Amino acid sequence: MVNVRALSDKLHTCDPGIIDEQLFGRVDLHQNSLMDADLRDRLVTVGLDPDRISDPAAAYRMLFSSFGQRATLLDRYQLEEHHRQIPIDKLTREERIELWLEVAALRYPDAEVIGSRTDAFEPIELVDYDPGWPAAFEEWRQALGFVLGDDARSIHHIGSTSVPGLAAKPVIDVLVCMGNVEDESTYVDEIESLGVPLRSREPGHRYFRPGKGEPRTVHIHACQSGSDWERDHVAFRDLLRSDADAAWVYAELKKVLAATYRDDRLAYTEGKTAFILDALGRR
Helix, strand or coil, X not given: CCCHHHHHCHHHHCCHHHCCHHHHHCCCCCCCCCCCHHHHHHHHHCCCXXXXXXXXXXXHHHHHHHHHHHCCHHHHHHHHHHHHCCCHXXXXXXXXXXXXXXXXXXXXXXXXXXXXXXXXXXXXXXXXXXXXXXXHHHHHHHHHHHHHHHHEEEXXXXXXXXXXXXXXXXXXXXXXXXXXXXXXHHCHHHHHCCCCCEEEEEXXXXXXXXXXXXXXXXXXXXXXCXXXXXXXXXXHHHHHHHCHHHHHHHHHHHHHHHHHCCCCHHHHHHCCHHHHHHHCCCC
């Protein structure tokens, strides 16, 4: 199991002048241990013996109680692997979805998913930076601005495609900041008219993307204007744009995650959590 948290810590613990491919090349994606040292330490912190976990679900709840958003799906995967003594890729999609639902009930208790969850298990494709991405965002910005008018207070290009030079999934992430995001009557039909259905909702955030079978070329997020959601995503983008070392480490982390969780988008996304929280100075 890859120690993803250790990779995310490189931004703070490594001299950028000596970071090179060998650092990440030493990561063994197929090592025999099914629980990394960091998770063991955190289990000890919450009073559990890592080698005597009889109820992995209860152990994860204790981790979440103590570590909050830093207790991710990857931790739950490791607990299940250790308990059953099988690698996570031996579990069926249905079993992995059940683990995600268990984790999501704690991490996102008020979230509602609309439609199928099985499309979370699709191949992850990272490509080199495409200089055409800013123009693709601009097309979406103009289209959204036209259908939403003044109800959209601002429209941002976020995510990895918004950072020049950064490898990314070829998907444009757009953040639309609404005057009142809880009033869906002012924007959901309008965004869906562009061929991007609503896929999930949670307090302060709505998520849209193309339907099943359609090319996944854009993700549209709607949030409350002036909210933490807006500030955090714009701040993280600006950090990567301004700090080449941080962007490089983030790119290498994404490559390791994409190689490890080739068809598990949920795990890929969750694996970036610690790095992002560290970058934003969050506990």
